[in-house]
Amino acid sequence: MTGDVKFYDELETRSDETRMSAQMKSLQGQIAHAKENSSYFGEVLKDVDPASINSLEALAKLPVTRKSDLIKQQKSNPPLGGLNAEPVSSVANVFMSPGPIFEPAQDVKDYFRMGRAMWAAGFRPGDLVYNTFSYHLTPAGHMMESGARAVGCPVVPAGIGNTEMQLEAISELKPRAYVGTPSFLKILLEKGKELGTDMSSIKVASVGGEALPPSLRQALLDLGVEKVIQSYGTADLGLIAYETDAMEGMTIDERVIVEIVRPGTGDPVAPGEVGEVVVTTFNKTYPLIRFATGDMSALMEGGSTCGRTGPRIKGWMGRADQTAKVKGMFVHPGQVVSVQKRHEEIKKVRLVVTSADNVDSMTLHCEVASGEDGLKADIEKSVQSFCKVRGAVQFVEVGSLANDGKVIEDARSYE
Numbered sequence: 001m002t003g004d005v006k007f008y009d010e011l012e013t014r015s016d017e018t019r020m021s022a023q024m025k026s027l028q029g030q031i032a033h034a035k036e037n038s039s040y041f042g043e044v045l046k047d048v049d050p051a052s053i054n055s056l057e058a059l060a061k062l063p064v065t066r067k068s069d070l071i072k073q074q075k076s077n078p079p080l081g082g083l084n085a086e087p088v089s090s091v092a093n094v095f096m097s098p099g100p101i102f103e104p105a106q107d108v109k110d111y112f113r114m115g116r117a118m119w120a121a122g123f124r125p126g127d128l129v130y131n132t133f134s135y136h137l138t139p140a141g142h143m144m145e146s147g148a149r150a151v152g153c154p155v156v157p158a159g160i161g162n163t164e165m166q167l168e169a170i171s172e173l174k175p176r177a178y179v180g181t182p183s184f185l186k187i188l189l190e191k192g193k194e195l196g197t198d199m200s201s202i203k204v205a206s207v208g209g210e211a212l213p214p215s216l217r218q219a220l221l222d223l224g225v226e227k228v229i230q231s232y233g234t235a236d237l238g239l240i241a242y243e244t245d246a247m248e249g250m251t252i253d254e255r256v257i258v259e260i261v262r263p264g265t266g267d268p269v270a271p272g273e274v275g276e277v278v279v280t281t282f283n284k285t286y287p288l289i290r291f292a293t294g295d296m297s298a299l300m301e302g303g304s305t306c307g308r309t310g311p312r313i314k315g316w317m318g319r320a321d322q323t324a325k326v327k328g329m330f331v332h333p334g335q336v337v338s339v340q341k342r343h344e345e346i347k348k349v350r351l352v353v354t355s356a357d358n359v360d361s362m363t364l365h366c367e368v369a370s371g372e373d374g375l376k377a378d379i380e381k382s383v384q385s386f387c388k389v390r391g392a393v394q395f396v397e398v399g400s401l402a403n404d405g406k407v408i409e410d411a412r413s414y415e
Contacts, residue, residue: 008119011254012308019310023257024054026282034287039082040073041289056268059290060259064266064278066292067323070236071099080104086285095139097235098330098388103139106285112139112238113255114147114231120244120251121229122204123177125152130170130202132158132180132188133209133328139235140209140328144179147239153177163187167197174201181328182207182216182228183359189223200224206231209328211316211412216358232316234293236286237279241313246306249314256281258313259290260299263320266290271299276320277313294320322408324353326360326389333407335386339364342382345375350401351391355412362391371395 007013014022032050034041044063053059065083073081079088079102088094092107105111123129129148135141135157145155156175158166166188178185185205192199204227205220212230220228231242232250240258241250252258259268260275269275277293296319300312319325322333331351340349348367353360364383368375376393383391 037085110150115150117231117242
């Protein structure tokens with residue numbers, strides 16, 4: 001970080017030419033590294049000359065790797081499917097995300113590169129950060145803590161749940177900064193207001209893990225938070241993009257290359273056109289090259305008025321597949337089908353995800369010939385077990401669910 005408090009470092013204000021030149025040089029090195037040290041990418045890139053990948057057009061000719069590929073590769077070649085370019089014995093952590101998908105991490109400063117997003121959110125050295133992302137199996141809590149520590153902030157590893165204890169901790173410790181989902185921050189602030197607990201210390205928030213519609217952001221501002229900035233990242237890639245004071249889309253992190261492609265293909269679309277987010281990272285431990293996130297967005301034209309010169313995306317605009325993110329957790333169609341397979345009474349299922357007052361909920365619609373409360377309770381337990389998120393169960397008549405191939409229906413509105 002420089003002395004300029006507005007920017008995290010000088011990389012954020014580079015010229016387009018300087019940025020592209022540096023990234024292409026790093027890209028060539030990354031492809032060579034992955035080809036030599038990762039068994040998976042050694043096969044994928046076996047006919048690729050790293051020196052020939054000297055432009056975005058050349059990058060776009062390389063194969064795309066998808067989350068479904070990770071699941072398949074990791075099952076056949078555990079634990080990381082050969083995508084790692086450093087031995088598992090040398091990594092600091094191996095995390096688990098729904099799928100299941102496993103991700104490595106190293107004990108290096110800001111491994112997930114979240115510090116840049118937190119600086120943009122107004123975090124400054126010495127600020128006490130209250131981190132409500134989970135530390136259990138998932139990398140989320142560690143991702144955010146490493147970013148806060150990189151900025152120079154001490155961290156309260158609060159995790160999730162136990163709202164009243166969280167309120168007590170906040171009122172006593174008086175953290176200036178919050179990290180977590182925006183909906184949980186709203187719950188904490190509203191509950192604090194209801195109980196007369198002092199929550200006024202929280203002035204800045206770096207939020208993620210779920211959508212941040214304008215109504216939810218405004219609700220948080222109305223509850224006393226001065227700045228609410230969202231970041232966009234994944235367990236596999238770390239930070240991808242982040243909001244700035246300009247509130248003009250999301251600026252792409254300096255250590256990744258983002259392409260927007262036509263869903264189901266690797267073909268880039270024109271700026272402004274909505275497509276799937278494909279990311280190439282310069283992480284040497286886990287060198288994901290053209291990794292399709294399954295998220296939808298669009299590249300924006302022109303620079304940001306905040307002064308950062310990097311490319312921008314419009315932000316998260318839904319999923320390219322049926323996978324849904326509910327309360328910060330991905331729910332995959334395969335998990336829903338596993339619930340169905342556990343209960344032979346279920347003929348067909350459809351998981352419907354909704355949101356009321358900016359709080360996500362999901363209901364599993366089950367076609368059953370006849371069902372009792374005991375069966376419903378058993379299925380609800382299976383939903384929690386397989387999907388890692390609680391959901392209601394509703395019985396419907398056999399043959400009543402739409403014949404459209406959907407296992408998950410995301411019925412939320414982000415207006």
